[in-house]
Amino acid sequence: MTEPEVDYAMLLSEVSEDELVASLCEDRFYFFFLEFWETIEAVELVPNWHIEYLCDQLQQVYEAWAAKRAQPDVLINVPPGTSKSTTVTQLFPAWLWLKHAGIRILSSSHTAPLATSHAVKSRLCLKSPKFQRLFPGRLDFQDDQDGKTDYRNTALGQRFSTSTGTGGAMGNHADFILIDDPLNPQGGASENGRRAAEDHLKTLATRKTDKARSVTVLVMQRIHELDPAGLWLASGRRLRHICLPGELTKDAQTGELGKQVRPAELVARYTDGLLDTSRLGREVLEGLKTTLGSYGYAGQVQQLPSPDEGGILKKTWFRTISVEAFQALAGPRGAVWLFDADTAYTADQKNDPSALVASCYLGQTLYVRYAGEMWLELPDLKKRLPELLAAHSYSRQSKLYVEPKASGKSVVQELRAISQLNVVEAPSPTGSKLERVHGVSPFIEAGRVVLLDGAWNEAFVTQCAGFPTAAHDDMLDCLCQAIARYNLKPRRRSALSEVIT
Incomplete structure (x- = not known):
């Protein structure tokens, strides 16, 4: 017995444009990112392959959590100005609540105002007229728990924000811990600053709801060999590591092109040796070399704690x-x-x-x-x-x-x-x-x-x-x-x- 033919054109005609967009956004985080960028950013979005890749990787992290599978923590090293914060700590939390409103999220950055800003933008997205139109009645905030640094929804989901050097995370547990730049470039040169960031990450590691299932996502630029990313890498722990330098260079000793790129196959995604020709073109990179200096450029753009060829000593x-x-x-x-x-x-x-x-x-x-x-x-x-x-x-x-x-x-x-x-x-x-x-x-x-x-x-x-x-x-x-x-x-x-x- 043959199955009856499906008239897809007729089905589509019965679905409104908003319903179609809502379905696409819910099914894939990258579509949500593209659609809801305008709710938190005034500048026009110029998409690049690395954003789609990061969105898909984060979606895999959520799907493993939803399937109750144990998984490694995530380390993301990308240059400034590549929408890393918009992706990881602003729109990803909003999409998580769309998928499962009861998720508890703990987010952190190197300063309290920056951590607060990330949380506020997530809330701005969720309260936007566009979200309410596409997903009517899907998410309601608790009236008495709707602050900038700690807000909750009626499904008991929570977003709590903290920062390096504070003890505010104690007493809170999370399914997703999102750490965005726990150390600023100035703090990276200070042993005290690095120790404070290290201690902060150790505290956050104890805040997981489920030690195997809950996930920490650390996104940062490299500053020092003993910065939080360096300590994670040196520990030998299992990680989902994504490292995307601003440009491909040859290793000073081996001659290997793009040696620090992770996963290594992403080298093939670069265009003319550049991660993002729109945001980080040759002219922009040359300006950053002058502005940041050799060490700042190596760490923040190239994801190397020091220039590959050497700094003071070559x-x-x-x-x-x-x-x-x-x-x-x-x-x-x-x-x-x-x-x-x-x-x-x-x-x-x-x-x-x-x-x-x-x-x-x-x-x-x-x-x-x-x-x-x-x-x-x-x-x-x-x-x-x-x-x-x-x-x-x-x-x-x-x-x-x-x-x-x-x-x-x-x-x-x-x-x-x-x-x-x-x-x-x-x-x-x-x-x-x-x-x-x-x-x-x-x-x-x-x-x-x-x-x-x-x-x-x-x-x-x-x-x-x-x-x-x-x-x-x-x-x-x-x-x-x-x-x-x-x-x-x-x-x-x-x-x-x-x-x-």
């Missing part, structure tokens, strides 16, 4: 030489290696590590044969240092220079007591770290720091080039200490010819 300034070539330069008498240590007490990898650099001077060039860092308690550190020195050609003429901070003084005293190492308390550093790095940058730029080829090279160069937004700078501290010591007195020019790879 990766290309560090040359390498093979061990065999160095041995030929040093001659039969070899080299006397000196060691610089920046010591710490703790084995906790959330804190700064101890670091060690082995170097020697030939002519006017500083050669580095090893640089590494370790997280060890003081007793283990005292055992490990002599082993490392022995492994890297410590001799009777060698010296171990230890930075004289609190743990450094203890290390000097105890190593002198328990070993025959020539341990020296290094001169106290002068000026800030930033001043010291600027002070050694001409020396390094001139190619006077050469690394013996080794597995440690990449981590060392990455840390140096990432300063001051790298997670740690202890190996760089040791390098600065070595250069400062070697530059205390003038040296004779070397007749050695250097063959550098």
